Amino acid sequence: MNVIPFTVLAIGVVLSGCRNPRSQADALSRAELGMNDVATLPQQQVEARLPKSHGAVYYGYAARLFREGRKEEAVFWFYVGQLRFRFDVAAHPDADPSGGPALLASLNSSIGADINEWAAKDTDLWKRQINRALEWDATHPNGVTSKAAYKKEYKQVRYGLERMREEIVSRSNGSAESKSATRVAVRKVGGVPVIEMSGNIDRVGVESALKALRRAEGSKAGVVVFVIDSPGGEILAVLNLAEGIGRAKCRTYGLVERAFGGAVFLVAALDVLYFTRNGVCGSAVQVLSGSFDSSFLITKLKSLASAKGHDPEVFGAMIDADAELVRGTNVWKAKRHILSLTAREEIILGISDGYCDSAEGLVKKITEKQGEQDGAANGSQPVRSGTSSTSGAAGSRR
Secondary structure (H helix, E strand, C coil): CCCCCCCHHHHHHHHHHCCCCHHHHHHHHHCCCCHHHHHHCCHHHHHHHHHHCCHHHHHHHHHHHHHCCCHHHHHHHHHHHHHHHHHHHHHCCCCCCCCHHHHHHHHHHHHHHHHHHHHCCCHHHHHHHHHHHHHHHHHCCCCCCCCCCCHHHHHHHHHHHHHHHHHHHHHCCCCCHHHCCCEEEEEEECCEEEEEEECCECHHHHHHHHHHHHHHHCCCCCEEEEEEEECCECHHHHHHHHHHHHCCCCEEEEEEEEEECCHHHHHHHCCEEEEEEEEEEECCHHHHHCCCCHHHHHHHHHHHHHHCCCCHHHHHHCCCCCCCEEECCEEEECCCCCCEEEHHHHHHCCCCCCECCCHHHHHHHHHHHHHHHHHHHHCCCCCCCCCCCHHHHHHCCC
């Protein structure tokens, strides 16, 4: 396990990498504490001023404590920060998903991955610190997002953490596989295997997904659907799964709800991509803060994308701060920024074949397309040409 490499400076880089960071930057500028403060001020001063600070600042403080060896306290402040940041995002659902939501996912994937991995070794400690975080949040004012003005959202966010706490308790006596931070659900929809992956991706979760993929390779359907909703995870585990997907002996489809950090490698490795209407993908810069060589990871991501017919420069812009992405007269990414794309932007850039709101809907599209291809091959219907739709153009690349 890495000792959290995500410094205060790195948090600032992720913040600047958001496509539309203004709202988050404004919130940070109004906060009682800034990122430099949590890195340098005495602990007592920091904690006295945290209630008026933005949720991202709590993450910075948790990273500092973890780095200094005060790991139990780091768990506590991490979950306080997560509560407050998630509450702020929930209270502003119309905000650009590549802004606040992207930053939240990046922090959960980087800082959260190491803290949760450490806490998971002692479920009693884990549960105790979550309880402390819930109590502290309830009894201290929130100087950034009003609890009174957003009562419904506040209750929903707290319920989410309470439910996670109960899952931790229920899993504590389960198998090693059930203790994975990755939620892997495998089912069949219309005879097509569907592998749903959510949460931080770890080794145990990847092993489950690879087993499901091997079974899917032997199915009559000849295709498999991955549903991805992940802020990232352990880069070595992610690379193993991406390699497995890339070598799959069946056609792989992806339905992307959310993919940040290492999860972007999984998206790049899939044959055909669809996004939910609120889907978002990008901001993979945090994987560069680990033990792997940065140039290797940048090249690897571009290679995975290129092998599947995706534009490698688009994926490269999601991880390489020095890269520029220009299409025509449109500058999609300037240097010193990291690209995150909405579902609509993925379609415009030719990465996604279109929108789809569920695995059931995607399987229906796959079945209909296979029927059209079979019919054309048998001569039962004319082959249409000159298709100019976005999804048709994107699909013709593969």
